[in-house]
Amino acid sequence: MNQSFTPVRVGRYTLPNRLVMAPMTRSRAKSDGTPGELAAEYYSQRAGVGLIVTEGTQPSDDGQGYLATPGIYSPAHVAGWKKVSAAVHDKGGRIFIQVMHAGRMSHPDNTPHHRQAVAPSAIAADGQMFTATGMQDMPAPRALTTDEVRRTVADFRHAARSAIEAGADGVEIHGANGYLVQQFFAPNANTRTDEYGGSIANRARFALEVATAIAGEIGADRTAIRLSPGTPTGGIDEGAEGPALYRYLVAELDKLGLAYLHVLHAGNEQLVGDIRALWKQPLIVNRPGRPRDRIGADVASGLADLEAYGQLVLANPDFVARVKTGAALNEADRASFFGGAAPGYTDYPALEAATAA
Numbered sequence: 001m002n003q004s005f006t007p008v009r010v011g012r013y014t015l016p017n018r019l020v021m022a023p024m025t026r027s028r029a030k031s032d033g034t035p036g037e038l039a040a041e042y043y044s045q046r047a048g049v050g051l052i053v054t055e056g057t058q059p060s061d062d063g064q065g066y067l068a069t070p071g072i073y074s075p076a077h078v079a080g081w082k083k084v085s086a087a088v089h090d091k092g093g094r095i096f097i098q099v100m101h102a103g104r105m106s107h108p109d110n111t112p113h114h115r116q117a118v119a120p121s122a123i124a125a126d127g128q129m130f131t132a133t134g135m136q137d138m139p140a141p142r143a144l145t146t147d148e149v150r151r152t153v154a155d156f157r158h159a160a161r162s163a164i165e166a167g168a169d170g171v172e173i174h175g176a177n178g179y180l181v182q183q184f185f186a187p188n189a190n191t192r193t194d195e196y197g198g199s200i201a202n203r204a205r206f207a208l209e210v211a212t213a214i215a216g217e218i219g220a221d222r223t224a225i226r227l228s229p230g231t232p233t234g235g236i237d238e239g240a241e242g243p244a245l246y247r248y249l250v251a252e253l254d255k256l257g258l259a260y261l262h263v264l265h266a267g268n269e270q271l272v273g274d275i276r277a278l279w280k281q282p283l284i285v286n287r288p289g290r291p292r293d294r295i296g297a298d299v300a301s302g303l304a305d306l307e308a309y310g311q312l313v314l315a316n317p318d319f320v321a322r323v324k325t326g327a328a329l330n331e332a333d334r335a336s337f338f339g340g341a342a343p344g345y346t347d348y349p350a351l352e353a354a355t356a357a
Contacts, residue, residue: 065102
């Protein structure tokens with residue numbers, strides 16, 4: 001029997017299978033950051049996976065990086081996410097809201113207050129990003145003061161409480177993909193001289209403080225974190241000490257008893273194996289581009305307790321049923337990934353519809 005379809009305990013929940021919907025930015029939120037009208041349908045269509053992790057959701061105005069991404073810090077946001085959570089629960093699913101502060105991966109044109117981005121240090125990210133007026137360079141951010149770093153931790157805590165008020169089953173901290181948490185890890189993005197810069201312990205401090213604050217607010221068994229060791233997104237370079245930083249960080253996070261750790265596998269098998277050995281709670285592994293015939297391989301080998309999939313779940317609302325039965329998979333339409341309405345969002349056919357057609 002494929003172990004992907006066996007139950008697994010994650011935090012305070014028993015999930016029916018080990019397939020996870022990975023967080024994917026879809027840029028369909030309203031201008032105030034409230035989830036869009038179709039969000040509840042989109043997520044509930046995919047409630048057959050063991051766990052849904054939502055798109056990155058900002059904890060503050062400063063946390064927004066891209067156009068039309070949702071927030072989870074205002075009453076309107078809570079009301080909007082309540083509809084999403086209820087729709088997923090009505091289908092028997094579980095949903096964690098991913099809290100994401102973009103840090104320097106932002107542009108003033110994309111945020112409600114149109115202010116300069118904030119980051120560990122005043123060092124610009126590489127590359128451009130889409131804005132309402134087209135592609136633009138990401139400008140240099142403003143370095144957070146020490147007090148502002150602590151206030152940002154409080155923003156994460158408030159966002160986590162708001163997520164639970166919105167009916168979410170938990171929160172995943174986005175510590176990956178070149179965003180604020182990972183910016184603190186990288187010496188080429190973090191040149192601070194206070195307690196948040198310099199040594200491995202100092203560069204890991206922000207992530208640990210955020211995780212500790214959220215676990216204290218909503219419970220460790222509803223708190224999780226995503227990491228992407230070695231990913232260079234936005235020009236991030238974690239340097240020669242990168243693997244040692246992750247070994248230290250994971251060992252410290254493990255002490256908190258979090259619901260799970262979600263690792264974006266960038267190819268360093270030795271490091272992911274070391275993380276597996278250090279981490280005593282459930283581990284989710286996401287290997288981008290994993291071929292269909294390898295679905296379940298990391299669970300079978302013991303490297304992972306669950307596996308996360310992005311585009312395959314995006315294009316196949318009944319992903320679990322298709323994998324279980326060997327049915328053909330829809331192909332994702334990249335042109336409709338970001339922005340727009342129903343096309344490429346809620347109109348991918350399920351097996352029943354495809355068979356009828």
